[in-house]
Every structure is written in C-alpha cells, then in structure tokens.
Amino acid sequence: MIEEVRGLGEDPAFADGPAFRVGTAAGLRPLSTWKRAADFVFVQVSFSLEALLRWREANPMDVPVYAGVMVIASENHARHLAAAIPDIDIPAELVTKVATDRLAGVEAACEQVLAIRDSGAFDGVHLIPVARYREVESRLAGTL
Numbered sequence: 001m002i003e004e005v006r007g008l009g010e011d012p013a014f015a016d017g018p019a020f021r022v023g024t025a026a027g028l029r030p031l032s033t034w035k036r037a038a039d040f041v042f043v044q045v046s047f048s049l050e051a052l053l054r055w056r057e058a059n060p061m062d063v064p065v066y067a068g069v070m071v072i073a074s075e076n077h078a079r080h081l082a083a084a085i086p087d088i089d090i091p092a093e094l095v096t097k098v099a100t101d102r103l104a105g106v107e108a109a110c111e112q113v114l115a116i117r118d119s120g121a122f123d124g125v126h127l128i129p130v131a132r133y134r135e136v137e138s139r140l141a142g143t144l
Contacts, residue, residue, distance in 0.1 A: 002037040012036035027087055028052070033061045040064040042126045047091055047108070049115045056121045061090045064123035069112045071099050073130045108140045 002022050021039040028044055028051055046052050047067035052067050072078045083097045097104035116122050129136040
C-alpha cells in the first residue's frame with residue numbers, strides 16, 4: 001500500500017517539487033507491518049508520557065516518529081473525545097481541571113510537549129491546539 005502511494009511521486013506533476021514522502025498514523029498498539037514501510041509516523045494522541053514511551057520502545061523504527069498531543073478545551077470536549085475515540089484515555093483529573101479552568105488543557109498539553117521533548121524518544125510532536133493556538137504559542141515560546 002505504501003509503495004503504491006509512493007508511486008504517485010513519480011507523476012510528472014510532482015517532478016519539480018520536494019521528494020514525495022508517505023506517512024502513517026498509529027494507535028498505541030503494535031504497528032502493522034505495512035505501516036513500518038512509511039517515511040514517518042504520527043502516533044495517536046495520548047495524555048500519558050509513559051504509554052507513549054512504552055509504545056515507542058515496543059515499536060522501534062528508523063524513521064521520524066511524532067507523538068500526538070492535544071489540548072482539551074473543555075469538559076464537553078473531553079467527553080466527546082472519549083465517546084468518539086475508544087482508545088483514548090483522558091485522565092479524570094484533567095477533565096475536572098478543564099471544567100473550572102479554561103487554560104488547564106493548554107497547561108497540560110504544553111507540559112506533555114516538553115516531557116516528550118525531554119524524553120528524547122520522539123522526533124517531535126503532532127500538536128493539536130484546538131481553539132487555543134495563541135495560548136499554546138505563548139506558553140511554549142522560548143521553551144523549545
């Protein structure tokens with residue numbers, strides 16, 4: 001499957017552009033064989049550094065791997081995500097905090113970004129700031 005997609009890069013329409021690279025998304029479970037052929041991997045959003053590190057150790061690869069980090073914007077947002085994505089584990093403590101503090105989700109996500117960076121296990125993050133772009137930028141400015 002990955003090779004088929006890479007073949008699109010041979011299309012003359014892509015001849016003058018950068019090299020065509022193919023990535024994949026991965027849940028926090030063993031990585032499928034066909035996904036291991038990707039040029040980069042985005043790992044599912046997780047609120048647990050430990051879970052991300054366990055996944056990374058169990059799935060070694062020599063391509064860039066980016067951990068998913070998301071800002072929880074509200075209690076309703078957390079509940080909607082938990083209902084829509086069965087594999088996501090949002091800590092109850094975070095849900096309680098965002099119910100009373102609209103910036104608690106920003107703080108938690110930024111702490112996760114820094115912890116992932118400090119772990120050295122990932123090549124970066126796929127950050128989903130939801131509607132908190134300015135707050136996330138302000139908090140992370142100068143720390144990365």
